[in-house]
Amino acid sequence: MKVLVAVKRVVDYNVKVRPKSDGSGVDLNNVKMSVNPFCEIAVEEAVRLREKGVATEVIAVSLGDKSCQEQIRTALALGADRGILVETDAELQPLAVAKLLKAVIEREGVQLAILGKQSIDGDNNQTGQMLSALAGMSQGTFASKLDIADGKATVTREVDGGLQTLELSLPAVITSDLRLNEPRYASLPNIMKAKKKPLDTLTPAELGVDVTPRVKTLKVSPPPERKAGIKVGSVEELVDKLRNEAKVI
Amino acid sequence: MTTLVIAEHSNTELKPATLHAVTAAQQIGSEVHVLVAGAGCAEAAAAASRIAGVSKVLVADNAAYATQLAENMSALIAEVATAYDAVLAAATAGAKNVMPRVAALLDVAQISEITAVISADTFERPIYAGNVIATVQSTDARKVITVRATGFDAASAEGGSATIEALSSAHDAGLSRFIEERVAKSDRPELTAARVVVSGGRGMQNGDNFKLLEAVADKLNAAVGASRAAVDAGFVPNDYQVGQTGKIVAPDLYIAVGISGAIQHLAGMKDSKVIVAINKDPDAPIFQVADYGLVADLFQAVPELSSSL
Ligand SMILES: Cc1cc2nc3c(=O)[nH]c(=O)nc-3n(C[C@H](O)[C@H](O)[C@H](O)COP(=O)(O)OP(=O)(O)OC[C@H]3O[C@@H](n4cnc5c(N)ncnc54)[C@H](O)[C@@H]3O)c2cc1C
Ligand SMILES: Cc1cc2nc3c(=O)[nH]c(=O)nc-3n(C[C@H](O)[C@H](O)[C@H](O)COP(=O)(O)OP(=O)(O)OC[C@H]3O[C@@H](n4cnc5c(N)ncnc54)[C@H](O)[C@@H]3O)c2cc1C
Numbered sequence: 001m002k003v004l005v006a007v008k009r010v011v012d013y014n015v016k017v018r019p020k021s022d023g024s025g026v027d028l029n030n031v032k033m034s035v036n037p038f039c040e041i042a043v044e045e046a047v048r049l050r051e052k053g054v055a056t057e058v059i060a061v062s063l064g065d066k067s068c069q070e071q072i073r074t075a076l077a078l079g080a081d082r083g084i085l086v087e088t089d090a091e092l093q094p095l096a097v098a099k100l101l102k103a104v105i106e107r108e109g110v111q112l113a114i115l116g117k118q119s120i121d122g123d124n125n126q127t128g129q130m131l132s133a134l135a136g137m138s139q140g141t142f143a144s145k146l147d148i149a150d151g152k153a154t155v156t157r158e159v160d161g162g163l164q165t166l167e168l169s170l171p172a173v174i175t176s177d178l179r180l181n182e183p184r185y186a187s188l189p190n191i192m193k194a195k196k197k198p199l200d201t202l203t204p205a206e207l208g209v210d211v212t213p214r215v216k217t218l219k220v221s222p223p224p225e226r227k228a229g230i231k232v233g234s235v236e237e238l239v240d241k242l243r244n245e246a247k248v249i
Numbered sequence: 250m251t252t253l254v255i256a257e258h259s260n261t262e263l264k265p266a267t268l269h270a271v272t273a274a275q276q277i278g279s280e281v282h283v284l285v286a287g288a289g290c291a292e293a294a295a296a297a298s299r300i301a302g303v304s305k306v307l308v309a310d311n312a313a314y315a316t317q318l319a320e321n322m323s324a325l326i327a328e329v330a331t332a333y334d335a336v337l338a339a340a341t342a343g344a345k346n347v348m349p350r351v352a353a354l355l356d357v358a359q360i361s362e363i364t365a366v367i368s369a370d371t372f373e374r375p376i377y378a379g380n381v382i383a384t385v386q387s388t389d390a391r392k393v394i395t396v397r398a399t400g401f402d403a404a405s406a407e408g409g410s411a412t413i414e415a416l417s418s419a420h421d422a423g424l425s426r427f428i429e430e431r432v433a434k435s436d437r438p439e440l441t442a443a444r445v446v447v448s449g450g451r452g453m454q455n456g457d458n459f460k461l462l463e464a465v466a467d468k469l470n471a472a473v474g475a476s477r478a479a480v481d482a483g484f485v486p487n488d489y490q491v492g493q494t495g496k497i498v499a500p501d502l503y504i505a506v507g508i509s510g511a512i513q514h515l516a517g518m519k520d521s522k523v524i525v526a527i528n529k530d531p532d533a534p535i536f537q538v539a540d541y542g543l544v545a546d547l548f549q550a551v552p553e554l555s556s557s558l
Contacts, residue, residue, distance in 0.1 A: 016512055017377045026381055038494075094349070095358050118494060123376050124361045129319065129349035138424035139319050141346050144487065154428070158487045160342040160441075160496075161432035166318075168425045178477065178494060179487060214358035218371065218384045226519065229540035231531075235553040238525065238543050246523045246540065248445070248502040249469060249558065 001148075001170075003046045003055040004110040005080065006101060007062045008036040009071045010121040017121075023219040035071045038116025040078070041176040044183040045146060046114050047079035054148050055112070057081050061104055063097055065089050069199065076194035077186035083199040088211060090204070094122070096211035098130035103207035105135060110171065112153070117142050117175040128175035138168035142177040250278030250369060254303075255326060255338040255348070256285045258293035260315075265442045266339035268300065268403035273396040274337050275302055275404070276366040282307060282333070283411070286325055288315035294413055301408035309416040316427035317343055323350035324420035330355060330391065335369075340395035340497075341441075348395050357389035362497075364400030373400075378493040378516040398441060399499035399520050433486055440489070443472035445502045448491055448518070449484070450476035452507020452528065452547055456484040461551045462506060468558040474498065474518075476508045492517035507547050510535025527551065 011017055012032040020027045035043075049055040060075035062068040063086040072083035086100050105113060118125040132139035140146070140155030144163065147154045153168040158177045186194075204211045232238045242249045252274040257264040267283070274281045281302055285294040286309040294308040307329065313321045330336045330351060338344035340362045352359035364382070365373035371386045372394070440446065447466045449459055459473065466473050474496070475489040491498055493516035503521035508514060510526070510533055518524070519538050526539035529546050536542040543550060 011377070013513070017380050019381050026377065093358060095353060095356075098353060120493065121377055123378070123493070124349075124359070125345050126349035126352070126359050126361060129346065130353035130359075132319075133323055133350035133353040136424075139346075139350070140425070141319070142342065158342070159430070159432075160488060162430065162486060162488050163432075164430045165428040166425050167428055169423075177487075179481065214387065214389050215360065216386045216388060218386055220376075220381050220383045223375065223379055223382050223519075226524075226538050226540075229524070229536075229538075229542060231536070231542045231544060235543065235545075235550050235557060238541055239554070239557050241541050242502070242523070242525070246502075248523050 001055050001111040002057050002059065002108055003049060004059050004061055004105060004108065004113045005039070005042045005046045005075065006113070006115045006127070007039040007043060007060050007071045007075045008116065008119050009033050009062060009064055009068045010036045010119055013037055013120055019220040019222055023221055026220055035074050036116050036119045038118060038176050040183045041178070041180050042114040042116055043075045043078050043080055044181045045176060048181065049148065059084060059108060059110070061086065061101065063088070063092055063100055072199055073194050074186065076197045077191045078184060082197055085199065085201045086204065086207065087201050088204050090211050091213055092211060093213050093215060094124050094126040094130055095214060096209065097127050098134055099209045100204060100207055101131050102135045103209055112170065112172055112174065114174045114176060117177050128173050132173035138172045140166055140168050140172060141175040143174050144177050144179040146174060146180065250334045251280040251282060252278040252335045252337060253330060253333040254281060254283045255336065255344065256283050256293060256297050257339055257341050257343055258285060258287060258290060260287045260290040261292045263293050263296040264341070265403060266341050266398050268406060269398035269401045270337050270339040270396045271300055271303060271404040272401040273363065273366060274335070277335050277369050280304055284309070284326065284329055286314040286322060288312050298411040298413050299407050299409050301405040303409050303411045306411045306413045307416050308413060309418065311419040313419045313421040317347070318425050318427065319346045319350055320422035320424045321420045322347045323354060324422060325418065326351045327354035328418060329416070333391070335392040335394060337394045337396055339398050344395055348393055352393035355391055355393065357391050357393055358387060359393045359395065360385060360387055361395050362397040363394055364397050378512050379519065380512065397497055399497055437466060438470065438472050440472040440474055440496050441498055443500055445469045445471035446474050446498055446500045447471045447504045447506065448474035448476065448508060449479055449506050450508030451478040451482065453479060453484055459485055464555040465504070465551060465558065468555055476514050505535050506551060508535055509533045510538065
């Protein structure tokens, strides 16, 4: 079984991003870029499936400009077998990403696609669901546990009240939640080996997908600032403030 | 313009999140309809028909929708949606699972987690863990939108008298099967609907110590939440997590105990009206957003707090 994992290049989660002063976009000059943390979890899950003999090959796919090769190499160092970059300088939105991934899945005969549940820049939480709908594959989002046996996937999902378990027929799309696994660190020898693993490049045109954005960003602005608060000296003072000043208890 | 709101419900009860989505829908179009899809969901449909400002409730009562399987729900909603200019749902785990599929089936973008309606096609939504607010305009003829409940007041649950119309279509894709749900029962208010939330972090040290927070929560009729670190360490279940990738809350009062205040946590609670932080580290970033900060050992301060309420 071939497994596809999507790895997105995003601003590192430790960076506090700010809008540019003219509101035209987000200031991404010289900020550290990383693999989206949820995608790292997706890669780990796919590699474990191969180590268990369930998956035969793990293909790491990223979509974006040339620099996304770095994130594919990271995935290869974590154990993915080969990479595909769908290269474009266009701004990619979730619907376009889903269409491109569907085209790659059809080309490669993929049985299982694992994506992150959400990317920490766009915070859209859409792409996996869109891919599943477009490709007619079953869907298990926000997964905290995944088992594959007898041509079925059993997935435990993090839902609002607790946990839900579904059985999915294959092919399936899974999106990873935080507690699916704890990703390993890439070892130096594996980072070296990753440099020699195959990495192919495709374009949206080759895949026959129109990636025109459907949503225009008119402006970006900082969120409203909270006004500075105070430190209280005791529990007694705290309770007094909550009762008589803030009037919330 | 007519808008359709997808109800979040348990077949017998309408979830309060739906009321916030109705308010957003009213700001987009004048006429609001609600779709209730479930199995044995007449009570939820009746509740929806009483929401002020809703003129029609569509009910799809069929076994295929009993557990809200995404494949079945999205096929139904996409079919019904063709009669509407915009389809909205509160951004619950359920809607996040279903709505992007609806958008894909309609070949339109989804606008995720809007916090304000600027006009019928322009919305505000937070990105980058709420560090940036983007104003976005949809160029699609039909809009698919999820609504962040904290951005909109709840519509009144009573006062409306919408007509109820039954839908007969049943979509069963046969791709997935519900096995079980493990949902913790609690007498406390729901995290996203509570007026007061008391959250604990890694500083709580173990799950047992959350009893200290529960004692405070009992006095204040509060929900109990947690940071990711507390959930990952197994102190409390996953559905307690507040933050960028957990639940977004904006109660009147949020009390953060033993939580450092990472941006991912702040993203889930910084729109609360009043924030209290109890932390032994005076430099913890949580104090930057707290209205009232108490530098103290939580194991002393929290019991003292519950006994003085
Ligand atoms: C400055 C700036 C401003 C932007 N403004 C907007 C905006 O206002 N509205 C908007 O819709 N978009 C905007 N984008 C694009 C946006 O950040 C996302 O890249 C895009 O919308 C995809 O959504 P997402 O990654 O949040 O999707 P999600 O659905 O959250 O992603 C889930 C998963 O899908 C997979 N995935 C998604 N994209 C890729 C990819 N390119 N390569 C590999 N895997 C992928 C990953 O596994 C990821 O974990 C902006 C981008 C930039 C740089
Ligand atoms: C992709 C991604 C998504 C994430 N999503 C979320 C999310 O949704 N929600 C979330 O919360 N986090 C999220 N995180 C994690 C986040 O970055 C932080 O790691 C986490 O919030 C830290 O939790 P904490 O504050 O409980 O722990 P710590 O940062 O370890 O803080 C513990 C605090 O407790 C205090 N303390 C310790 N003992 C005592 C005592 N006896 N009395 C008083 N104070 C004490 C300490 O001073 C410290 O400030 C995410 C991270 C990533 C990478």
